[in-house]
């Protein structure tokens with residue numbers, strides 16, 4: 485018995501020693517070694533502070549930042565990430581900072597960035613500083629690497645080819661009509677020809693409906709039952725990014741972690757119900773789910789049930805808020821620049837005069853001004869302002885030796901304002917800069933290389949189709965209540981929403997649809 489106690493004590497002591505040494509290495513040893521190695525190679529950065537890294541310094545600078553910007557000012561770095569702006573000024577285009585004890589290389593060197601994004605073996609995907617992302621989306625393509633990612637891509641890619649995207653206008657049509665009907669009602673109730681709406685809220689509702697139908701391939705309440713918990717899961721994951729970088733924090737039974745687990749279970753069971761019903765009927769159904777079920781039922785079971793469920797959630801998380809915010813920022817710029825609004829509307833009325841229908845992809849291609857307008861929105865207010873990677877092993881990139889596990893942070897929003905690429909007016913709104921197709925290769929809004937966004941055409945077509953439909957009927961201006969304060973919470977979003985004044989351009993109301 486005594487021997488058992490001695491052995492148990494020995495194991496406990498050893499485990500404690502291992503845990504403490506591991507913690508000391510991560511909190512003290514590694515930061516010293518990594519910082520010294522990079523410093524010798526000319527990569528400097530803000531000093532490491534025990535356990536918190538650069539986070540406190542960043543928070544202090546954020547507190548001192550202005551609360552809002554003038555609506556005509558598109559250089560949002562001083563309010564959204566003043567610390568990155570300062571460190572770039574102090575340490576150059578590529579520097580090292582510390583997310584807690586984790587080393588992160590930050591770079592606005594386009595050549596280096598493209599090299600890293602092109603090499604998917606060395607530079608792998610990583611959860612967005614919140615390990616809970618992994619519990620929910622771990623088996624979906626956003627967070628997969630290597631052969632698993634290729635296998636998923638092979639199954640899913642056909643859903644996003646040009647032919648398939650042609651039929652998406654029907655998904656957008658219904659949601660946009662509903663949104664416009666809401667506006668007509670509000671205008672009627674106001675007894676004037678205009679009303680105030682919150683475009684952020686409306687874009688959010690509309691894009692939830694569209695992506696829900698794209699994923700599940702159904703046009704009934706089933707997609708709502710999936711979208712509502714999926715949206716709340718997304719919000720909880722975004723909140724979780726503020727959690728302290730403590731290993732295992734996601735397993736603590738906090739109120740948020742418990743709610744997340746409950747919702748995730750509920751969302752999974754909804755998807756499972758739909759899948760089981762379809763498999764029982766022997767028909768896979770429509771949408772991304774139909775395509776994946778077919779792959780599951782094929783001889784080689786290209787995707788497992790668990791992977792299909794993860795993909796449904798992944799596509800919602802990756803495609804809904806990004807598209808909602810792209811539409812919102814486009815409407816912000818359109819309302820802020822009335823001459824552009826007028827020109828784009830005239831182009832729409834000239835090129836696609838047909839009422840009551842969503843425009844086809846062929847018509848959208850003809851809308852040159854609208855295309856340039858959306859590109860400029862993606863440049864200035866790209867919904868995904870950062871791309872993250874981590875090194876899979878010790879590596880050498882552009883003659884810089886980088887240790888395994890180092891995070892790489894690519895600030896797309898800052899790269900899109902590089903004066904060497906975009907000229908001295910890089911902070912100005914000027915869609916004409918895309919007139920001759922120049923600099924398209926420097927746009928990283930949808931990433932670059934093999935891991936470029938699979939939904940990029942879908943998202944762009946969705947936003948453009950909605951804009952065509954609403955610009956035919958309404959005029960927009962910023963409400964005096966609007967406060968210009970972009971905010972970064974995984975995606976770039978207007979902190980206080982986007983209150984707009986919508987004005988009915990036609991005297992007849994909703995009947996005009998038929």
Ligand code: HEM
Nearest residue numbers: 625626802803806807867868929930931935937938939943
């Ligand atoms: C319209 C606005 C959108 C923007 C700005 C955007 C941006 C991006 C970016 C920057 C990435 C790369 C992320 C990374 O490597 O860490 C990405 C990946 C991804 N996006 Fe989008 N996206 C948009 C819309 C969509 C839509 C509508 C869908 C789905 C229908 C979608 C699905 C995905 C998926 C599944 C990935 C992972 C692809 C992979 O790793 O191979 N996105 N997106």
